[in-house]
Amino acid sequence: MLFFDNNDTLSAIHQQAVSLTISKDFAEQRNGKVNLVDFQGSEQENRRRELLSVELKAQQEKIVAAHGEEHFKKQVMATFFAQVNKKVNEEFDNKAYLYNRVLNIEEAAPMILELLSLRATSINKIKPLATSLPWLATDLLSLVNKPQYRKRADVQVNDAKLALSYIGIDNLKLVMPTFILKHWLPANTAPFGLMKRKLWNDSLSVALASSALAENAGINRYTAFTTGMLSNIGKLAVTRCFISTYTRMYKQELREAFNAKDKRLHNILSKIKNPPELLLEQLILRSSQLSAELIELMNFDRLTITEPMFDLAYADSLDNMCPIAQIVTKAKAYVCYRSLAKDNLITEDEKATLFEAANLSQSEISLLNKSDIDHIKLKFN
Numbered sequence: 001m002l003f004f005d006n007n008d009t010l011s012a013i014h015q016q017a018v019s020l021t022i023s024k025d026f027a028e029q030r031n032g033k034v035n036l037v038d039f040q041g042s043e044q045e046n047r048r049r050e051l052l053s054v055e056l057k058a059q060q061e062k063i064v065a066a067h068g069e070e071h072f073k074k075q076v077m078a079t080f081f082a083q084v085n086k087k088v089n090e091e092f093d094n095k096a097y098l099y100n101r102v103l104n105i106e107e108a109a110p111m112i113l114e115l116l117s118l119r120a121t122s123i124n125k126i127k128p129l130a131t132s133l134p135w136l137a138t139d140l141l142s143l144v145n146k147p148q149y150r151k152r153a154d155v156q157v158n159d160a161k162l163a164l165s166y167i168g169i170d171n172l173k174l175v176m177p178t179f180i181l182k183h184w185l186p187a188n189t190a191p192f193g194l195m196k197r198k199l200w201n202d203s204l205s206v207a208l209a210s211s212a213l214a215e216n217a218g219i220n221r222y223t224a225f226t227t228g229m230l231s232n233i234g235k236l237a238v239t240r241c242f243i244s245t246y247t248r249m250y251k252q253e254l255r256e257a258f259n260a261k262d263k264r265l266h267n268i269l270s271k272i273k274n275p276p277e278l279l280l281e282q283l284i285l286r287s288s289q290l291s292a293e294l295i296e297l298m299n300f301d302r303l304t305i306t307e308p309m310f311d312l313a314y315a316d317s318l319d320n321m322c323p324i325a326q327i328v329t330k331a332k333a334y335v336c337y338r339s340l341a342k343d344n345l346i347t348e349d350e351k352a353t354l355f356e357a358a359n360l361s362q363s364e365i366s367l368l369n370k371s372d373i374d375h376i377k378l379k380f381n
Helices: 008-022 024-030 043-092 095-102 108-116 123-131 134-144 160-167 169-184 195-217 221-230 233-259 263-270 276-297 306-314 323-342 348-357 362-370
Strands: none
Touching: 008 024, 008 195, 008 276, 008 323, 008 348, 043 095, 043 233, 043 263, 043 276, 095 233, 095 276, 108 123, 108 169, 123 134, 123 160, 134 160, 134 169, 160 169, 169 195, 169 221, 169 233, 195 221, 195 233, 195 323, 195 362, 221 306, 221 323, 233 263, 233 276, 276 306, 306 323, 323 348, 323 362
16 A cells, blocks of 8 residues: 555554564564565565576585585575565466456355445345355355344254345345455465464454444445455455465475485475565565455446555555545554554554544544444344
8 A cells, every 4th residue: 555655654554564464473573663675675686586596406515515504595595485476476467367266256256245235236136146155155044043143042044045134235235245255365374373363353343444434424334344344355365375375386395305305405495484574575565456456357337446446555645545445544544553552563653643644533533442343243123
């Protein structure tokens, strides 16, 4: 988001919040002081690292003899990490691959979101789409059979179409964006064990905060909620793609070293850990732009979230954003502060700078302070 990037203080706060999403230990180690450029490196340096992959085998013994094992280890790591970055950059340039293969977005999902934005929509229009997605049907049945939502404790709903009727249109405007984004979460974020849950919590909180601010401003709540929820879709794509690519390439490097009987190289590779710095770099550089581009591929006509997504990615100030994007930016700023404050990773001066830049009024802050932005509240008759 250019909103964060064009100010050193905001950029540091944003990077720290994303670091916290990856790992609390990582965020604490950075302590809000490391700038992205510290580990991103110049294009010239990245090209140099790529060349090392070609020369490394021939130079292995010479490097060890001249500079010792530690120097060789650093060269191996630098080369491998450069190869990973090159590969994921190629994958991120292929939006259709991310949309269809990495996130596996079925056509019915955006169609459901679109239908819910129409005044003349009905449960009957949504039923065939929802039941065409087995995972969604399962989630809907699980929801209506929770004790707090069951009309009779001794009766369970076993038909997804009946579950949709029971939930109702108003509740579905909260449920559908929630279930759909949840389905796109990474299945596994190891070695960053809590990252999946943090991505989910952040998405939900931004969506609920956006909804609360939109209602207060007289703006469509469903549009604000859905924009807030899907604004993290780029983070999901980056995380899924980076972790799966890194793991695949790492296993391949290990296997090749083993097959080549290169014990020294195999021993070094076996000690390499997936560095959070590489993932942070990709999340900062890619996620907001990817969110906009992936939403554009959904071809929404009546659900007006594409323009706000592009504003979130490319507008450098609130004045240059449409009203929905302004609302979501405020929500993101508040959730960013709240996450960092929980772990004492933001100062009062940084908080003031963040809220001032997001143009969060005292009344809006008070509203969000007293709002539950961690849990969806459904209303059943």
